Amino acid sequence: MAVGDLSPSPLRVEVLGPLRLLIDGAPVDVPGPKRRAVLALLALAEGRIVTAEHLVDALWPSEVPESGRQALHNHVSRLRGHLGTAAPRLETRQDGYRLALGPDELDVAQARALLATSRTTAQRDPAGALPLLREAHGLWRGPVLADLTDIVPIATAVEEYAQLRREVTDALIAGAVAAKQADGIMGLAAAASAADPLREPAVLLFMRALAATGQAPQALRVGREYRHRLVDETGLDPSPALDTLERDIIGGGAGPVAGRPEVPARPAAPG
Numbered sequence: 001m002a003v004g005d006l007s008p009s010p011l012r013v014e015v016l017g018p019l020r021l022l023i024d025g026a027p028v029d030v031p032g033p034k035r036r037a038v039l040a041l042l043a044l045a046e047g048r049i050v051t052a053e054h055l056v057d058a059l060w061p062s063e064v065p066e067s068g069r070q071a072l073h074n075h076v077s078r079l080r081g082h083l084g085t086a087a088p089r090l091e092t093r094q095d096g097y098r099l100a101l102g103p104d105e106l107d108v109a110q111a112r113a114l115l116a117t118s119r120t121t122a123q124r125d126p127a128g129a130l131p132l133l134r135e136a137h138g139l140w141r142g143p144v145l146a147d148l149t150d151i152v153p154i155a156t157a158v159e160e161y162a163q164l165r166r167e168v169t170d171a172l173i174a175g176a177v178a179a180k181q182a183d184g185i186m187g188l189a190a191a192a193s194a195a196d197p198l199r200e201p202a203v204l205l206f207m208r209a210l211a212a213t214g215q216a217p218q219a220l221r222v223g224r225e226y227r228h229r230l231v232d233e234t235g236l237d238p239s240p241a242l243d244t245l246e247r248d249i250i251g252g253g254a255g256p257v258a259g260r261p262e263v264p265a266r267p268a269a270p271g
Contacts, residue, residue, distance in 0.1 A: 011086040013043040013099075014107040016161060017141030019148065023086050030082050034059055035075045037151050042090070042099035044157045046109055051096035058153050108161060111136045115168055118175070127179035133172040137188075140165055166192075166202075173205045182212040193222070198230060200238060204245055211254040219249050 014020040019040050021028045030036050041058060042050055056068045065071070076097055080087040091098045103109045114136035122129035144162070149155045169192050176185040186209055193199075193206040203226045210219035223246055227238055248254040 010105070011083070011089050011101065012105045012107075013039065013101065014139075014141070015040060015043055015157075016107045016111065016139050016144055016165075018143075019145055020141075021082065023084055028082050028084070030079070032075075033147065034071075035079055035082075037148050037154065038072070038075045039079055039099075040145055040148055040154055041151070042097060043101065043106060044154065045099070046106060047098065047101055049093050049096050049098045053096075054153075055096070058151050061152060107139045108164070111139045111164060111168060115164075115171060118171060122171075122175055122178070126175055127181070129175050130172070130179060130181065133168060133175055136168045137165075137172055166196075166199075170201055170205060173209060177205070177208050177212050180212070182209045185209060186213060197226070198233065200226070200230075200242070204241060207245055207249065208254055211249045216249050216254075219254075220246060 010024055012022040012025075014022070019030070019036055021030055021039060030039055037059060038055060041055060052069065052072060056064055056072055059072065060068055076090065076092075080090050083090055089100045091100060101109070103113055114132045118129040118132040118136070121132065144158045145154055149158055169188065173185050173189045173192065176182050182189075189202075189206045189209040192202045196202055203222060207219040207222050210216070210222065223242055227242065230236055230238055245254060
């Protein structure tokens with residue numbers, strides 16, 4: 001990406017795990033929590049201007065020191081030093097700063113683009129969407145920005161990225177089932193269901209994967225356990241989608257079945 005008359009070296013920032021800065025493909029260490037937070041906040045803006053006021057308030061939420069603005073300026077200046085030949089990407093604007101990043105230079109933007117492309121591809125070729133979804137899922141490298149979640153805007157972004165990961169995971173499992181490749185995602189489907197046992201979409205996808213791999217009795221057991229757990233912990237009934245899926249599994253519409261297992265009786269809603 002050219003900025004003015006300069007052609008800065010390729011830059012990449014990764015936030016779907018520990019914060020990582022790469023220049024020409026090589027990792028560059030950014031020391032200090034405040035400086036790392038500045039880099040993260042600028043990256044999370046995805047090319048938009050971040051005002052100096054927003055950065056100062058994020059870095060010092062309780063009480064801004066008298067030298068807050070100067071300290072921010074120093075962090076930005078040193079961050080430019082870490083960027084090296086990519087320093088022109090960190091632009092100073094009248095009311096703040098902007099980190100110029102292309103969509104393929106920020107992993108979370110890349111994940112969103114891959115998910116969107118996979119949805120279009122899946123309409124005509126379910127199997128063809130799977131490599132895109134696997135690539136998107138692989139962008140998560142561990143706990144997201146775990147050392148920076150005391151910064152409120154970063155903590156908010158971490159929650160948003162957790163939802164994005166759920167969407168990618170769900171799409172990958174559903175796509176594998178649709179492409180008759182459920183065997184390859186059984187571990188992922190089981191882990192997604194176990195990670196959030198009250199999240200119905202994950203449970204239903206696990207059931208579909210089990211049924212698609214010839215494990216209809218286990219799929220119905222998962223549904224029955226979810227139904228009981230939801231009633232016990234929340235007092236709520238599952239959505240009608242669970243009833244529909246159970247009928248599909250018993251009728252063979254969700255995959256091969258061995259015999260014809262009975263539908264578990266639906267418990268009455270607590271009074």
